[in-house]
Amino acid sequence: MGKPRWVPVLLIVILLASFYAASTESHVHVTSSTDNWPMFRHDLAHTGQSTGTALTSDVVKIWNYTTGNGLFKAVYSSPSVVDGVVYVGSDDGFVYALDAFTGVQIWNYSTGRAVSSSPVVASGVVYISSYPNVYALSASSGTKLWNYTTVGGRSSPAVVNGFVYVGSSGLYCLDASAGAKIWYTDMYRGVASSPAVASGYVYVGAMDGNLNCVSASNGTIIWKYDVGGRDTISSPAIAYKMIYIGSGEPYDGNVYCLGTPSVTAAPSPSVNPPAGSIVVPDDFSTIQEAVDNAPIGGAVFVRNGVYVELVTIGKPLSLIGEDGKNTIIVGVFPLSSLWTWPVIKVVADDVTISGFTIKNAPDGILITGRPSRCKISGNNIVDNFRHGIGIETSENHVISGNNITGNKGDGIVVSSSNNIISGNNITRNGESGITCYQSENVTIRHNIISNNYNGGLSLRWGGPFYVYENNITDNQVYGIQFGLGCNNSSIYQNNIMRNSIGVELYSHALSVTGSFGSENIVYQNNFADNSQQAVVDIDEYYENKTQGDSADVVSWDNSTVGNYWNDYQTRYPYAAEVDTSGIGDTPYIIDENNTDNHPLIGPVTISLTPPPISEPSSDSLPMIAAFVAVAVTVFVVVFFVYRAHRKGSKQR
Numbered sequence: 264m265g266k267p268r269w270v271p272v273l274l275i276v277i278l279l280a281s282f283y284a285a286s287t288e289s290h291v292h293v294t295s296s297t298d299n300w301p302m303f304r305h306d307l308a309h310t311g312q313s314t315g316t317a318l319t320s321d322v323v324k325i326w327n328y329t330t331g332n333g334l335f336k337a338v339y340s341s342p343s344v345v346d347g348v349v350y351v352g353s354d355d356g357f358v359y360a361l362d363a364f365t366g367v368q369i370w371n372y373s374t375g376r377a378v379s380s381s382p383v384v385a386s387g388v389v390y391i392s393s394y395p396n397v398y399a400l401s402a403s404s405g406t407k408l409w410n411y412t413t414v415g416g417r418s419s420p421a422v423v424n425g426f427v428y429v430g431s432s433g434l435y436c437l438d439a440s441a442g443a444k445i446w447y448t449d450m451y452r453g454v455a456s457s458p459a460v461a462s463g464y465v466y467v468g469a470m471d472g473n474l475n476c477v478s479a480s481n482g483t484i485i486w487k488y489d490v491g492g493r494d495t496i497s498s499p500a501i502a503y504k505m506i507y508i509g510s511g512e513p514y515d516g517n518v519y520c521l522g523t524p525s526v527t528a529a530p531s532p533s534v535n536p537p538a539g540s541i542v543v544p545d546d547f548s549t550i551q552e553a554v555d556n557a558p559i560g561g562a563v564f565v566r567n568g569v570y571v572e573l574v575t576i577g578k579p580l581s582l583i584g585e586d587g588k589n590t591i592i593v594g595v596f597p598l599s600s601l602w603t604w605p606v607i608k609v610v611a612d613d614v615t616i617s618g619f620t621i622k623n624a625p626d627g628i629l630i631t632g633r634p635s636r637c638k639i640s641g642n643n644i645v646d647n648f649r650h651g652i653g654i655e656t657s658e659n660h661v662i663s664g665n666n667i668t669g670n671k672g673d674g675i676v677v678s679s680s681n682n683i684i685s686g687n688n689i690t691r692n693g694e695s696g697i698t699c700y701q702s703e704n705v706t707i708r709h710n711i712i713s714n715n716y717n718g719g720l721s722l723r724w725g726g727p728f729y730v731y732e733n734n735i736t737d738n739q740v741y742g743i744q745f746g747l748g749c750n751n752s753s754i755y756q757n758n759i760m761r762n763s764i765g766v767e768l769y770s771h772a773l774s775v776t777g778s779f780g781s782e783n784i785v786y787q788n789n790f791a792d793n794s795q796q797a798v799v800d801i802d803e804y805y806e807n808k809t810q811g812d813s814a815d816v817v818s819w820d821n822s823t824v825g826n827y828w829n830d831y832q833t834r835y836p837y838a839a840e841v842d843t844s845g846i847g848d849t850p851y852i853i854d855e856n857n858t859d860n861h862p863l864i865g866p867v868t869i870s871l872t873p874p875p876i877s878e879p880s881s882d883s884l885p886m887i888a889a890f891v892a893v894a895v896t897v898f899v900v901v902f903f904v905y906r907a908h909r910k911g912s913k914q915r
Contacts, residue, residue, distance in 0.1 A: 326366030331355025341381035352378025370405035409442035419457040430454025446482035468495030536564035584618030594624025605629035727751035741767040765793035780815030819859035
């Protein structure tokens with residue numbers, strides 16, 4: 264009987280497997296994928312959390328490996344550990360691959376410069392920075408696959424979906440397979456922070472002190488948040504649907520937790536063109552052409568893209584963006600009109616604007632020329648040189664659900680009457696979050712007004728103003744200011760917290776307005792952790808002048824209920840509750856003319872709950888691909904062994 268034909272095939276398979284095992288025996292050990300630590304801080308969200316086995320008892324040294332020689336051998340790089348191999352950089356200018364169990368060197372690669380970046384291991388490739396280059400090295404041999412020269416190259420890369428994100432003079436996106444630049448976003452003073460990636464967005468600190476949220480697909484900066492003024496080297500971590508980052512400013516000293524406010528700025532899902540609408544760029548290449556050709560009361564729908572133009576709307580219509588993050592209008596303006604030209608100017612009644620990012624002009628949107636009944640909703644109005652939204656000499660408008668952030672002047676400035684400002688996120692603007700003056704019947708409700716540089720909400724020269732159920736927090740100078748001649752206004756059920764001054768009564772001379780404001784009331788608010796809860800700001804220039812010096816008149820309770828002051832029991836340790844009324848028996852004194860006679864013992868319940876920031880989902884594609892490859896290989900081997908066996912059986 265002849266030797267079965269399948270025997271040689273089987274012997275070859277066994278021989279190849281034995282050869283592979285022998286060739287890798289020195290540094291491959293049985294490991295679990297849950298034990299891998301493939302990048303800086305473990306994962307794309309920088310959680311630093313592993314599901315591997317914890318070490319809870321006393322430990323001993325298993326091995327150590329000495330890099331470099333002399334002074335140049337410090338290891339600032341954080342190791343990555345994948346499939347039994349430790350990858351790490353050193354100040355001696357080398358990237359090392361070491362056996363995770365013995366410390367034996369498998370390979371090294373010389374970059375010629377110190378390597379303080381931490382490596383990322385993805386799909387058999389090690390990605391690492393060494394000034395001024397980003398390198399891709401074979402994980403098995405250390406062979407250079409490519410390098411890309413940046414202007415700097417200081418941060419640790421993040422690799423996701425075939426792209427490498429890394430900081431330098433700005434933020435780079437590179438093709439992971441070839442090293443070609445996909446896009447670059449400049450950031451003032453550069454980037455030393457390491458990017459975190461979640462749900463299509465890259466989060467990274469910059470040396471100008473900002474945490475940046477950047478579109479992973481095109482590098483557009485979606486928002487910035489100032490975390491201390493300069494030198495943000497800390498790398499963000501994303502967990503519990505919030506972002507955590509440290510301040511680089513030596514006098515700041517804070518760790519920040521950031522979450523999306525309770526309002527939704529731009530609509531997330533894309534919308535479809537309304538029936539009968541004019542579509543940009545399908546019907547016209549520019550928004551202005553589409554507006555000019557639209558019928559009265561019609562609609563102009565703008566598809567996702569970046570449009571560099573200024574738009575004037577002179578007829579009733581709806582201007583609708585496909586979605587608020589990716590339909591972007593960037594202002595361009597004549598030098599002669601440098602400080603007066605908005606991205607969108609509205610000079611007609613009944614105009615609706617929704618679903619855009621609007622940026623890079625003196626004003627984002629300006630409603631002027633006495634129009635009425637306009638609605639501005641669901642937009643991102645960011646990084647303009649003056650104001651986000653301006654409303655002047657007009658009335659009956661609604662400003663709702665917008666993200667108004669990073670403008671150099673006021674977020675919203677209003678000098679018109681009968682308006683509603685509701686559900687907006689108004690943060691990190693250079694002046695006040697909202698300024699209202701020469702206005703009547705303005706309602707301000709359900710807004711997040713925070714981290715503005717010159718105050719939260721300023722009310723002057725008008726009224727009544729109705730301000731309720733807002734979060735007014737973390738603003739410099741003041742949370743709310745009663746300015747010059749504010750009358751008949753009600754401030755109630757707001758969280759007024761962590762501002763330099765909670766409420767400021769700004770003093771002025773009688774000759775400035777002709778009269779002081781009066782009939783204002785502040786009650787049922789939460790005052791907590793403001794540097795000064797409430798202040799009457801006396802202007803030294805007007806003090807004791809014959810024309811008079813005073814501030815607007817404010818009542819701090821409604822004759823029944825006052826406000827919650829979180830320093831009340833510290834200031835008045837012997838104060839007690841009146842029966843079970845929830846009201847303290849000792850008045851809260853601001854100064855001789857301002858007293859809360861019915862201070863609350865406990866805080867007012869005001870519901871403003873942050874919605875989630877999407878956390879990154881685990882990337883299972885590489886694992887699936889590996890499983891499929893192994894399954895196919897096993898199937899092919901078994902198939903040929905089976906065929907050889909069948910043929911041998913037939914011959915017998």
